[in-house]
Amino acid sequence: MIDLRSDTVTKPDEAMRTAARDAEVGDDVYGEDPTVNELETRVADVLGFDDALLVPSGTMGNQVAVRTHTDRGQEAIVERESHVYKWELGGVAQHSGVQARPVDGDDRGVVAPGRVREAFVEADGHRAGTGLLALENTHNSKGGTAIAPDAIDAAAGVAHERDVPVHLDGARLFNAAAALDTPAERLAREADSAMVCLSKGLGAPVGSVLAGSEGFVERARRHRKLMGGGMRQAGILAAPGLRALENRDRLAADHERARRLAAGLDAAPGLSAPEPETNIVVAETDDPADEVVAACEREGVGCVAFGEYRVRFCTHWDIDDEDIDAALSGVERALS
Numbered sequence: 082m083i084d085l086r087s088d089t090v091t092k093p094d095e096a097m098r099t100a101a102r103d104a105e106v107g108d109d110v111y112g113e114d115p116t117v118n119e120l121e122t123r124v125a126d127v128l129g130f131d132d133a134l135l136v137p138s139g140t141m142g143n144q145v146a147v148r149t150h151t152d153r154g155q156e157a158i159v160e161r162e163s164h165v166y167k168w169e170l171g172g173v174a175q176h177s178g179v180q181a182r183p184v185d186g187d188d189r190g191v192v193a194p195g196r197v198r199e200a201f202v203e204a205d206g207h208r209a210g211t212g213l214l215a216l217e218n219t220h221n222s223k224g225g226t227a228i229a230p231d232a233i234d235a236a237a238g239v240a241h242e243r244d245v246p247v248h249l250d251g252a253r254l255f256n257a258a259a260a261l262d263t264p265a266e267r268l269a270r271e272a273d274s275a276m277v278c279l280s281k282g283l284g285a286p287v288g289s290v291l292a293g294s295e296g297f298v299e300r301a302r303r304h305r306k307l308m309g310g311g312m313r314q315a316g317i318l319a320a321p322g323l324r325a326l327e328n329r330d331r332l333a334a335d336h337e338r339a340r341r342l343a344a345g346l347d348a349a350p351g352l353s354a355p356e357p358e359t360n361i362v363v364a365e366t367d368d369p370a371d372e373v374v375a376a377c378e379r380e381g382v383g384c385v386a387f388g389e390y391r392v393r394f395c396t397h398w399d400i401d402d403e404d405i406d407a408a409l410s411g412v413e414r415a416l417s
Contacts, residue, residue: 083408084383085342088253088281088335088360088397097285097321104320108313109135110306116316120323124290127326128254128275129266132298134291135319136310139164139252142276142291144172146248147213148304149297150274153178155212158200158240160186162222165215165250176308179212190220191232197239214240217250218268219257222387225339225361227260230267237271246273252289256282256359259332273297282332282360283325284398288318328398335360335396338405342394345409351416352392362394363387376415382408 084090093101107113117135125133136142143165147157157173159166161183165173173179184196197214204210216236218228237247249272251257251265258265269275274293279285291301305311312318336359343362346354351367366373370386377384377392387393396405 082381082383083400083404083411085394085396085400085408086383086385088395091284091397091399093284093286093321097324100320100324101317104316106314106316109315110311110313114314114316114319116323117319120319121290123323123326124277125292127265128269128277128292130269130275130292130294132293132295134298134301134305135312135315135322136289136291136305137287137312139250139276139278139289140169140172141305141308141310142289143169143215143248143250144176145301145304145308145310146274146276146291147173147179147215148177148307149301150246150248151177151179151212152209154180154209156180156182156202156209157213157215158182158184158197158211159215160184160190160192160217160220162186162190162220163215163217163250164221164252165217167222182211186220186223188223189226189228190217190223191228192216192236194235194239197236201243201245211243211245214245214247215250216247216272219253219260219359219361221252221361224355224363225253225256225357225359227257227358229261230263230270233268234271241271248272249275251275252278253281253359255329256332256336259329260336260359279322279325282335282397283328285321285325286318288322290322331398332360335398335400338396338400338402342396342405342408345405346394346412349409349413349416352412360396362396364392364394366390366392373415377412380411380415382411382415
């Protein structure tokens with residue numbers, strides 16, 4: 082199986098396994114795991130924040146951020162197709178008692194400043210008010226689009242004018258940085274917090290990191306504990322994460338293979354695939370997506386339905402040039 086379902090399917094390499102085995106550990110709930118502490122310091126530095134917090138998953142990172150930034154009953158402005166709104170089981174309501182106010186982004190998922198202004202709610206005797214703006218980069222549902230820093234800055238600026246904090250869901254922020262040839266720190270500069278995943282394109286087996294100010298992370302640590310994310314000898318997880326951070330420079334290779342994949346899919350009968358910006362290829366299908374996915378699986382190619390007539394393919398570090406060629410041959414057989 083050439084598994085293109087997601088960049089989360091990667092397997093840790095021997096260097097990561099060795100790092101996990103040999104990691105110096107302690108009790109992280111007491112702040113005594115040196116490997117976790119090193120990872121948090123490294124990510125905070127890379128993203129330009131004062132402090133950071135290791136969490137098991139990107140979803141937990143986003144949910145902890147919402148809980149930390151907001152008061153119960155407030156609203157969070159979210160893009161309608163964003164992960165925090167669409168793919169996290171209504172967590173902003175369940176965990177934080179926050180009402181999501183979805184707004185429409187453009188066809189790349191960019192939230193215009195005017196949308197933020199229109200969605201803002203002033204607190205008064207009847208309304209709790211807006212407590213957070215959440216943005217996403219890259220934008221998963223829009224096909225891994227890399228959002229330029231000026232677009233993030235513009236939306237965040239409107240929020241900050243109204244004393245509303247901004248959280249950046251940067252699960253694939255390093256993909257955006259590679260695609261835009263821009264430091265991740267610059268992309269997160271106008272956010273009050275940012276979350277990055279280590280377990281996607283960077284290849285770690287588990288783990289994400291939430292970054293922000295020292296005060297924010299101190300409060301977030303309590304909310305991580307509340308949500309069951311207080312880990313003990315977590316250096317075994319952090320050590321592969323440190324190795325994963327060294328893989329940022331190779332993300333461009335995933336992007337190039339995604340472009341090759343998209344070009345081949347676009348030439349296949351019954352598919353239309355625009356050139357991707359990062360490592361996610363979303364193909365429009367003539368036949369129902371579930372049928373296309375099943376046919377591809379029978380030919381040894383893993384992909385996922387991403388709508389009734391849309392299929393997603395992801396490149397990652399377990400996929401090489403030969404795999405792309407083989408996957409295209411498999412898709413062609415599936416569609417013939």
